[in-house]
Amino acid sequence: MMQPPRRTAIIGAGALGQQLAQHLRQTASWQVAGFFDDWHTTSSGAEPVLGKVKIADVAAAYAASQFDNLLLGIGYHHMGRRQQLFEELSAAGVPFAQxxxxxxxxxxxxxxxxxxxxxxxxxxxxxxxxxxxxxxxxxxxxxxxxxxxxxxxxxxxxxxxxxxxxxxxxxxxxxxxxxxxxxxxxxxxxxxxxxxxxxxxxxxxxxxxxxxxxxxxxxxxxxxxxxxx
CATH class of the missing domain: 2.160.10.10 (Hexapeptide repeat proteins)
Structure with missing residues (x-):
């Protein structure tokens, strides 16, 4: 039986986040559930911005089954921030996609x-x-x-x-x-x-x-x- 697509949320609705989303959209077994972003309230794609990048809010959205897993759309200017968010969200029990x-x-x-x-x-x-x-x-x-x-x-x-x-x-x-x-x-x-x-x-x-x-x-x-x- 065919499995439903994995619903992936992306941290960051800017250029990198949209690039990740586009690659996901090209793959039938993946679906973009939406974005979390501190600056953008709407996305240039069809998917919504689900909220700001706050650990508790992202974890609550996961607990409410708004998405199945996460990816980070934060680029090379903020490598430390990439690590910090990954570690804090992982510790909060939010799974990351592969x-x-x-x-x-x-x-x-x-x-x-x-x-x-x-x-x-x-x-x-x-x-x-x-x-x-x-x-x-x-x-x-x-x-x-x-x-x-x-x-x-x-x-x-x-x-x-x-x-x-x-x-x-x-x-x-x-x-x-x-x-x-x-x-x-x-x-x-x-x-x-x-x-x-x-x-x-x-x-x-x-x-x-x-x-x-x-x-x-x-x-x-x-x-x-x-x-x-």
Whole structure:
């Protein structure tokens, strides 16, 4: 018997949230239940904004069967916020979805954590491991035995060779390439087209070919805004 679609709510009704929603809409076994957002009161799609991003309110909506699971539509400007919300909502008993677009290839040996989102055109090879709340934009290639730490985001077209280790809260910019057996510590960012041929042993931004390290900025993170979601 055919199972009913999974009703997924998305934290964030902005650009990233709408992109996640569009991929869900393309898949018959998924349904967008709505959004939670601090700034938008309506969505550009057909689905409603269910409320603000308050842990108790989201948990209450789940308890009232307004949705079955969650995804996070918060982008790379607020990696700490991604982690905070994931951990607090998980602790409140709200389950996270695990979405793989049908146009992606995921080897049967791969391991995916809760909250993972794999966009179309991605390839996950033998023994790849994605920890919780990892987001892969379209066209990412992750080769064998590579592990990506929790709450990290890979922009379109990132290529990771075999046995790469990516730490938590990393953001790899569009077209980044990491050669085999490299290690990236937590809170690493890369500029578009960066090529990492050595380990990234310190937090901060890496740019260029081969990539060079720019020290972590002392400036405070961008404040939350409508574009944050």
């Amino acid at each position: 979405f793989v677009h049908p146009a992606a290839y995921v080897d049967a040996s791969a391991t995916l954590g809760p909250g993972v989102f794999v966009s179309p055109g991605c390839v996950l090879d033998l023994n790849v491991r994605l920890e919780a709340n990892v987001l892969l934009y379209p066209g990412c290639i992750v080769a064998h035995d590579t592990q990506i730490g929790a709450h990290s985001i890979l922009a379109p077209g990132v290529q990771l060779a075999g046995r790469v280790r990516v730490g938590e809260r990393c953001f790899l910019g569009v077209g980044t390439t990491v050669i085999d057996s490299r290690t990236l510590v937590a809170d690493v960012r890369t500029g578009g087209g960066a090529v990492l041929v050595h380990d990234a042993n310190a937090p901060g931004t890496y740019v260029g070919v081969p990539a060079r390290h720019l020290p972590l900025s002392a400036a405070p993170p961008d404040p939350l805004s409508p574009e944050s979601y």
